[in-house]
Amino acid sequence: MYTEKVMDHFSNPRNVGEIENADGVGEVGNASCGDIMKIFLKVEDNIIKDVKFKTFGCGAAIATSSMVTEMAIGKTLDEAMELTNAAVADALDGLPANKMHCSNLAADALHEAIKNYKEKQGAG
Amino acid sequence: MDYNATTPLRPEVLEAMLPFYREHFGNPSSVHWAGRMVSGAVEKAREQVARLINASPAEIVFTSCGSEGDNLALKGTVEALKDKGNHIITTAVEHPAVLNTCEFLEKNGCEVTYLPVDAEGMIDLAQLEAAITEKTILISAMWGNNETGTIFPIKEIGAIARKYKVRFHTDAVQAVGKLPVDVQKAGVDLLVISGHKIGAPKGVGAIYIRRGARMVPLIHGGHQERNRRAGTHNVAGIVGLGLACELAGRHLEENAARLKALRDKLERGIVERIPEVKVNGHPTRRLPNTLNVSFAYIEGESLLLNFDMKGVAASSGSACTSGSLEPSHVMGAMGVDIALAHSSTRFSLGPDSSEEDVDYILEILPPIVARLREMSPLYPGNK
Amino acid sequence: MDYNATTPLRPEVLEAMLPFYREHFGNPSSVHWAGRMVSGAVEKAREQVARLINASPAEIVFTSCGSEGDNLALKGTVEALKDKGNHIITTAVEHPAVLNTCEFLEKNGCEVTYLPVDAEGMIDLAQLEAAITEKTILISAMWGNNETGTIFPIKEIGAIARKYKVRFHTDAVQAVGKLPVDVQKAGVDLLVISGHKIGAPKGVGAIYIRRGARMVPLIHGGHQERNRRAGTHNVAGIVGLGLACELAGRHLEENAARLKALRDKLERGIVERIPEVKVNGHPTRRLPNTLNVSFAYIEGESLLLNFDMKGVAASSGSACTSGSLEPSHVMGAMGVDIALAHSSTRFSLGPDSSEEDVDYILEILPPIVARLREMSPLYPGNK
Ligand SMILES: Cc1ncc(COP(=O)(O)O)c(C=O)c1O
Ligand SMILES: Cc1ncc(COP(=O)(O)O)c(C=O)c1O
Ligand code: FES
Ligand code: FES
Structure with missing residues (x-):
């Protein structure tokens, strides 16, 4: 049911963990299944230098979390805002139809983290 | 370790089946020799099923699942x-084959009472009795729950059903073969069995229909199974x-004792x-082979x-409901916290x-759990 | 010579099945490996069934018969x-699986029109069209009749159904495998197949459900078959x-031609x-393998x-109705005299x-018929 790439990211997830004093933090819950994902950002000169994640979710949720962190590192904040759940799913060679909603978690959490960063900047 | 989902076909059972694929291809409803040969085999099977649950052969109807x-x-x-009424009493933890059928019946003029269960998955007999109306x-x-293994007090339910002259159906799919099942002692009128458990x-089952219990077939057509299917x-x-x-x-009881010892070892471990x-x-009224555990902070599928x-192999929620995204309705009915329901795992x-x-699972489990917990935003140990 | 009742399992089919009894015992609805392995095989079979009738795999639902x-x-x-209506049009010569279901539905608020057939078992399309109401x-x-082999004009029925936007179901149990069956050309919405024919x-079948045709399941429960079964x-x-x-x-058409040649030889003989x-x-619109003959003055069972x-092996009336003592409803609908109906025999x-x-039957048949006729009080030759 899962592609090799999904299983690879699931069994060896990249960038698991937290960043202390992160520049931005995003947390989202999945309305359809109740799963949760949290993303931490380190930003320099508008560029995402480091990303870490924590996820309570299914295989697809963990794999998309891992994938989205790889895809976000090195991107500008604007580029990262453009990352869609479909792009993350594609990068994993696709997800089963009933697991497409899981990829929303990853993209949404990333976007929330960027918004959080911008709010902090605005406030600061 | 997922035998509640399905069991392997026993080799001797396959051996017994093969002649009916190879030589004896007659239709048991036909009058000619090819048919008669086969109808004898069907009647022998009917006796074997009846004997296991202390019914008479004429009370057994074969089904597809x-x-x-x-x-x-x-x-x-x-x-x-x-003509008698339209009210059904069932429980909140039945298999979807019962619950979704009840939901369908509700749309068609039935009233259904879903008895709640306590934290251990048990119903309250006083509540059952109070729910009965004219x-x-x-x-x-159900006799034994597929997710948790909790065993309902079937005999006591049967006694209440008798007292109020209400028909009693039990889904014994998980109980048959794991526990002694006796339709007379239990006082049930309808009892359902599934072959692949x-x-x-897969693709064969049976229902016990107590002699005299009027039933309208689900599948109408020829005269097979005395017009009941x-x-x-x-x-x-x-x-x-x-x-x-x-x-x-x-050796039903020895086998059950062996599985219980293994299950208890796994649980303790x-x-x-x-x-x-x-x-x-x-804790005690439970199918001898079933263990359902929630590993806090971990989602079930990632564990599986x-x-x-x-x-x-293991399962999280029941295999039959894996198409849905809802956490198990059984955990929900037991009042298990939603995150713990998500992490429930059945061996x-x-x-x-x-x-x-068992030893192998006990060896691989701790590092898997540790790794997944480290990944979990819910795990306080990470803070 | 009773292949309309049931066919032997093909040896290569049994070979293909065995691994799923031996190694691959997973439940196709499970998430784990044992299950995934098996669900691939089920999906492959769905494609094979779909291809034979020119449907798409998602339109095939597996059943038990x-x-x-x-x-x-x-x-x-x-x-x-x-919500749309409650009127069904069917024919007087359907299989009991249709007729007895219609009878049940009539008791539950449906109206059913049973189209008559002529002496050759054919319906009248003008009568069909006239029977349609709001x-x-x-x-x-049905596509092909199990007793006589008469083939209904499915395409024309499909066209009428389309014209009036009425759903069209055909029981193609006897047609599939004997005739080219194409759900698109035929314009059918529901088409039923049985494995053992x-x-x-035995114990497996399929139904084609045209994409978009809303259906309520007969068997409620888990999410198998996209909630349709x-x-x-x-x-x-x-x-x-x-x-x-x-x-x-x-080689569908060659095989059919071969059987037709044999059947015609038997008939002529x-x-x-x-x-x-x-x-x-x-005489012409008939399943290529089916011959139904009445031997005047002889009762069918004694011939069998x-x-x-x-x-x-042969049959008199359909194997499925052998439990009843009524002469065949198909013969009755065709206006066949009751004594001749009793003597109808299907090869x-x-x-x-x-x-x-074929030669063997032609050899043994005349003396058997002669002997039974001599015994018959109806036989004028005895006078
Ligand atoms: C308690 C219970 N009832 C009913 C069923 C359904 O049986 P089958 O899979 O044969 O349709 C199952 C199996 O999943 C079960 O565990
Ligand atoms: C035309 C027709 N429809 C339906 C059936 C019923 O199929 P099954 O025997 O698989 O239930 C038969 C077989 O007897 C048949 O000939
Ligand atoms: S994130 Fe919940 S099912 Fe995938
Ligand atoms: S005399 Fe026996 S069935 Fe007619």
Whole structure:
């Protein structure tokens, strides 16, 4: 049911963990299944230098979390805002139809983290 | 370790089936020799099934699966007894074959009471009794729960059903072959069996219909099964079910004791080795082979995938409901916290399960749990 | 010579099934490896079935037999379309799986028109069209008749159904594998197949449900078959059905031509050798393998027993209705005299039928008929 790439990211997830004093933090819950994902950002000169994640979710949720962190590192904040759940799913060679909603978690959490960063900047 | 989902076909059962695929291809409803040969085999299987549950052969109707049996029990009763009433009492933790059928019946003029369960998955008999009205035509309560293994007090329910002259159906798909099942002692009127849970093939089942209980068929057509279920018989499957029932009846209690010892070892091992786990289901009134555990902070599917990579099968919620995204309705009914429901994992042992299997799980489980917890935003140990 | 009743399982089909009894015992609805392995095989079979009738795989739902398919087609439509109407049009010569379901539906608020047939078992399309009302939700007309082999004008019925936007179900249990069947060309919305009539095992079948056709399941429960049929899959049976469909599709027309030549030889031989016989069914629009003959003055069962003693299987009326003592409803609908209906005998050829089989029947038949006629009080030759 899962592609090799999904299983690879699931069994060896990249960038698991937290960043202390992160520049931005995003947390989202999945309305359809109740799963949760949290993303931490380190930003320099508008560029995402480091990303870490924590996820309570299914295989697809963990794999998309891992994938989205790889895809976000090195991107500008604007580029990262453009990352869609479909792009993350594609990068994993696709997800089963009933697991497409899981990829929303990853993209949404990333976007929330960027918004959080911008709010902090605005406030600061 | 997922024998509540399905069991392997016993080799001797397959052997018994093969002649009915090779030589004896007659239709048991035909008058000629090819047919008569086969109808004898079907009748022998009927006796074998009947013997396991202390019924008479004429009270056994063959079906294609447990779900069909449950549908027939409910819809066939509602249709047959519609002049008497339209109220059904069931429980919140039944299999979807019962619950979704009830939901359908509610749309068609029935009233259904879903008895709640306590934290251990048990119903309250006083509540059951209080729910009975003049319109009640059926109580449907499963013998053993597929997710938690909790065993309902079938005999006591049967006594209440008798007292109020209400028909009693039990989905015994998980109980048959694991516990002694006696339709007379239990006082049930309808009892459903599924082949693939007891070493027979998928695609065959049976329902016990107490003599005299009027039923309207679910499948109308030819005169098979004394007009209670039309359609050409799955002859080989029926022969297999018969033998599987006979085999299940041999050494039933020793086998159950062996599985219980293994299950208890697994349970103890997990509780000792892994902090923050919760065993779901009744501590003592439980199927001897079933263990349901929630590993806090971990989502069930990710745990299953890790097991899968190590060659261990288990399930989270029931396999039959895996198409849905809802956390298990059984955990919900037991009031299990939603995150713990998500992490509930069922291990169910079967005839092939060994001490080594248990040891292996106890060995691989702690590092998997530790790794997944580290990944979890919910895990306080990470802070 | 009774292949319309049931066919032997093809050896290559059994070979394909065995791994699913031996190694691959997973539940296709499970998430783990044992389950995934198996769900691939089920999906392959779905494609094989779809290809034979020119459907897409998502339109195929697996069932446990032809009777279940017919019940689902009728009851599932009535339930799904009850806001639209309650009128069904069917024919007087359908299989009991359709007729008895209609009778049940009549008791539950449906109106059913049973189209009559002429002496050759054919319906009148003008009568069909005239029977359609605003309340008509379903036309159910079989593709090929099991007793006489008469083939209904499916394409024309499909066109009428389209014109009036009425759903069209066809019981194609006897047609599939004997004739080219194309759901697109035929314009059918629901089409029922039974495994054991085409070299697959007993206890498995399929129904084609046109994309978009709303249906209420007959068996509620888990999410199998996209919520159209709950219950654990009969995996081995489904794998067998898939392969049988693939094999049936190969050389379909040559095989049909071969059987037709044999059947015609048998028919000619009987008519030439035995006086006072009557061929029942349509002279040309008839399943290529089916011959139904009435031997005047002889009761069918006694003829069958004589055949039986010589190792020949045949049937009188349909095997499925053998439990009843009524003469065949099909003969009755065709206006066949009641004595001739009692003597109607069906020979139905299959892949294993050979020229020798035909010669053998032609050899044993005349003395059997002569002997039974001598015994008959109806036989004028005895006077
Ligand atoms: C035309 C027709 N419809 C339906 C059926 C029923 O199929 P099954 O025997 O698989 O229930 C039969 C077989 O007897 C048949 O000939
Ligand atoms: C308690 C219970 N009832 C009914 C069923 C359905 O049986 P089947 O899979 O044969 O349709 C199952 C199996 O999943 C079950 O565990
Ligand atoms: S994130 Fe919940 S099912 Fe995938
Ligand atoms: S005399 Fe026996 S069935 Fe007619």
